[in-house]
Amino acid sequence: MITHNLGYPRIGAHRELKKANEAYWAGKINATELEQTARSIRLNNWYLQKDAGIDIIPCNDFSFYDHVLDTCLMTGAIPARYHELLVDKQLSQLDLQFAMARGYQKEGLDVTAMEMTKWFDTNYHYIVPEFAANQQFSLFSEKVITQYHEAKRAGFQAKPVLLGPVSFLLLGKEKEKGFHRLQLLGKLLPVYLEVLSKLNDLDAHYIQFDEPCLSLNLNKVEQDAITKAYTTFQQAFPHMHFILASYFECYGENLQTALNLPVQTLHLDLVRCPSQLDDILATDIKHKKLRLSLGVVDGRNIWKNDYDKSLALIQKAQQALGADRLLLAPSCSLLHVPCDLDLETDEASLPATIKSWMAFAKQKLDEVKTLADLSTDNPSVNALQDLKDNQAAMESRRTSPLIHRPAVTARAAAVTDTDARRATPFLQRKQAQQAVLRLPKFPTTTIGSFPQTPAVRSWRNKWKKGELTPAEYDALIKEETAASIRWQEEIGMDVLVHGEFERNDMVEYFGEQLEGFVFTRYGWVQSYGSRCVKPPVIFGDVSRKDAMTVYYTRYAQSLTNRPVKGMLTGPVTILQWSFVRNDQPRAATCLQIALAIRDEVSDLEAAGIKVIQIDEPALREGLPLRKENWEKYLYHAVRAFKVASSGVQDKTQIHTHMCYAEFNDIFESIAALDADVITIETSRSQNELLEGFASFQYPNDIGPGVYDIHSPRIPAEEEMVDLMEKAMTVIPADQLWVNPDCGLKTRDWPETKAAVAAMVAAAKTLRNKV
Ligand code: GLN
Ligand code: ZN
Numbered sequence: 001m002i003t004h005n006l007g008y009p010r011i012g013a014h015r016e017l018k019k020a021n022e023a024y025w026a027g028k029i030n031a032t033e034l035e036q037t038a039r040s041i042r043l044n045n046w047y048l049q050k051d052a053g054i055d056i057i058p059c060n061d062f063s064f065y066d067h068v069l070d071t072c073l074m075t076g077a078i079p080a081r082y083h084e085l086l087v088d089k090q091l092s093q094l095d096l097q098f099a100m101a102r103g104y105q106k107e108g109l110d111v112t113a114m115e116m117t118k119w120f121d122t123n124y125h126y127i128v129p130e131f132a133a134n135q136q137f138s139l140f141s142e143k144v145i146t147q148y149h150e151a152k153r154a155g156f157q158a159k160p161v162l163l164g165p166v167s168f169l170l171l172g173k174e175k176e177k178g179f180h181r182l183q184l185l186g187k188l189l190p191v192y193l194e195v196l197s198k199l200n201d202l203d204a205h206y207i208q209f210d211e212p213c214l215s216l217n218l219n220k221v222e223q224d225a226i227t228k229a230y231t232t233f234q235q236a237f238p239h240m241h242f243i244l245a246s247y248f249e250c251y252g253e254n255l256q257t258a259l260n261l262p263v264q265t266l267h268l269d270l271v272r273c274p275s276q277l278d279d280i281l282a283t284d285i286k287h288k289k290l291r292l293s294l295g296v297v298d299g300r301n302i303w304k305n306d307y308d309k310s311l312a313l314i315q316k317a318q319q320a321l322g323a324d325r326l327l328l329a330p331s332c333s334l335l336h337v338p339c340d341l342d343l344e345t346d347e348a349s350l351p352a353t354i355k356s357w358m359a360f361a362k363q364k365l366d367e368v369k370t371l372a373d374l375s376t377d378n379p380s381v382n383a384l385q386d387l388k389d390n391q392a393a394m395e396s397r398r399t400s401p402l403i404h405r406p407a408v409t410a411r412a413a414a415v416t417d418t419d420a421r422r423a424t425p426f427l428q429r430k431q432a433q434q435a436v437l438r439l440p441k442f443p444t445t446t447i448g449s450f451p452q453t454p455a456v457r458s459w460r461n462k463w464k465k466g467e468l469t470p471a472e473y474d475a476l477i478k479e480e481t482a483a484s485i486r487w488q489e490e491i492g493m494d495v496l497v498h499g500e501f502e503r504n505d506m507v508e509y510f511g512e513q514l515e516g517f518v519f520t521r522y523g524w525v526q527s528y529g530s531r532c533v534k535p536p537v538i539f540g541d542v543s544r545k546d547a548m549t550v551y552y553t554r555y556a557q558s559l560t561n562r563p564v565k566g567m568l569t570g571p572v573t574i575l576q577w578s579f580v581r582n583d584q585p586r587a588a589t590c591l592q593i594a595l596a597i598r599d600e601v602s603d604l605e606a607a608g609i610k611v612i613q614i615d616e617p618a619l620r621e622g623l624p625l626r627k628e629n630w631e632k633y634l635y636h637a638v639r640a641f642k643v644a645s646s647g648v649q650d651k652t653q654i655h656t657h658m659c660y661a662e663f664n665d666i667f668e669s670i671a672a673l674d675a676d677v678i679t680i681e682t683s684r685s686q687n688e689l690l691e692g693f694a695s696f697q698y699p700n701d702i703g704p705g706v707y708d709i710h711s712p713r714i715p716a717e718e719e720m721v722d723l724m725e726k727a728m729t730v731i732p733a734d735q736l737w738v739n740p741d742c743g744l745k746t747r748d749w750p751e752t753k754a755a756v757a758a759m760v761a762a763a764k765t766l767r768n769k770v
Helices: 016-025 031-051 067-074 080-088 093-102 144-152 165-171 181-201 220-236 253-260 276-281 307-321 361-374 383-398 406-413 427-439 454-465 470-491 550-558 569-575 588-606 629-644 664-672 686-695 715-729 749-769
Strands: 104-106 109-111 116-118 125-127 159-163 205-211 241-244 265-269 291-297 327-331 512-518 525-528 531-533 537-544 564-570 610-616 653-658 677-680 701-706
Touching: 016 031, 031 067, 031 093, 031 144, 031 361, 067 093, 067 125, 067 144, 067 159, 067 165, 080 093, 080 109, 080 629, 125 525, 144 159, 159 181, 165 181, 165 205, 181 220, 205 701, 220 241, 220 253, 220 629, 253 276, 265 276, 265 327, 276 307, 276 664, 291 307, 291 361, 307 327, 307 361, 307 383, 327 361, 361 383, 406 537, 406 588, 427 653, 454 653, 470 550, 470 749, 512 588, 550 588, 564 588, 569 588, 569 629, 588 610, 588 629, 610 629, 629 653, 664 686, 686 715, 701 715, 715 749
Parallel strands: 159 205, 205 241, 241 265, 265 291, 291 327, 564 610, 610 653, 653 677, 677 701
Antiparallel strands: 104 109, 116 125, 512 537, 525 531
């Protein structure tokens, strides 16, 4: 069985690309030096994959920033605002792509960046292509050809990876009215044909086309576009071998389209959708020539493959089709997992037992190779030994007391509907809360964090390195907290926050204190451009040892008579931004986290905290790709939030906060959360969003963000009064709160103070008006 790989992490095991990109942007290295780093990452990756025994190695999976942006450059889909840069400034392709990704502010020019959004259901962000009505395409960047060539010179007969034309168009946006971007397909295909022709001239044989939009619910027009594209390619290059890859989901209703495409190989994500193998084998596939690429090794998670499970799938396919019609691969590009588990040598952060259950990109290649070996008639001695070791690792995971803690599972199993519901309806609670809080109309609050200044960060670093004693660190954090409380009182804020100065990150802070989590040292994954994240690993049953936030919240509350809002991260967001165990349903893990948060909520309440916010910014992004799976996800997500938030008395006010997304399609679920107050990001589509809430007759209180915290700009008081007056036309005034869009941790103090003071003044003006 031939093995192949869909893509390898491009950041480098030590984040070499991040460092080089940032050094280049800062003017510390030149383009040649940056290019050198990039080349050595590519070469390294190729050698590493070859050493692992992978037969078909990808090229063009490398990108300085993003592969969708690369496709814009390849097809000449460069928005008009950058043309001036190209012509007048004579920007190189390298600088042009950075200008498109990051904007260009130099020498009196101010060109905005292209938009960025999440790549399917991952935490990777791609640059959103922009299309004009009279959009022209022409081959502009020949990166795929040069990288193929580069691999060839280094002795690799690599497989170029291209984002397919239909997904490219669908992932983009029309920047003008009057056309649909899919109508551009006819103009776009010639560029792809030109690329294929050049690759063909260089003897490229395998070409991987990624069409991950096949994991979405496509309509007939979209399905037909896919058929048209690949029929065109196949007719022009009948001797090339096209591997069509979709991943992250089942093909669903697109399956027939996919199976009928004139391509040589169809890739299946058998991790996300193992059942589709049966569906496919039940068709007439036996009588066709189509090969299947079995994506059995999880490219989205850090767990070791379960060889017995994978071998069962492989054998089934092999019996039906024979080994020479099968390829073996990871489920998707390995872009979404960290590079190399071997770097994790610090037992204190990652215990050996837990490490023995894990595999990063490099280890996953070995798994693919070993599975191929084990699928032959005469598996090698090494492979057989690997199988034994793998079975032992799986067995240890199934039974380890590190993972399985019966008290946790028993508690989760005992959760009832009553636990997942506040005792009385909202309007009754609102009265009870108002009796305690006595808030004015248009109460003011913020979302939680205040500026994480370099000083605050340096204290944490020094404390972690032992350069500050815990007592010294504590005193500094308290001082910062006290200053923020004094300032909030001064400006007349109604519901105060402590400022989150003690927190590095809203998930990590909780993960570090919860049982069932571990943290890696080098487990970096690209989030966008040079930004990498190191997600916590949830390996086992989750529970709370001690109170996590009571100390600083209580301290802050002790300084003021006004209410200080306790600040927690919700279960769905903690789950969404971590690597999650795969030995039980995600919903089960989510419920365990919810119970831990519920305990924290109770402790805060017992400590005299009257308002508690549970942030769920990632609730929307956790939505499954296929609509038929939404209901189940939303049921569990809402239930987890309610379990976390419902253990309190009527008079305790629960807030939630959401941002980063359009919520129009999940209003019902947001209402079902039954939070007393939701503060929500609205700066991008204020009225649309509020009209949505209004048309749904959203019953509880809402704080539509009145200013965008992503920019240093200080909003004028009148502007915010205006916005609130608009909000009042759709939502009754006594349901409205006044707050910014999101937390302020990325801002500086001067702009924060000015903006928040103006916001509080705006609320006062509103009170005088009504
Ligand atoms: N409470 C968090 C903060 O203010 C919320 C962050 C978020 O919504 N992403 O930082
Ligand atoms: Zn937010």
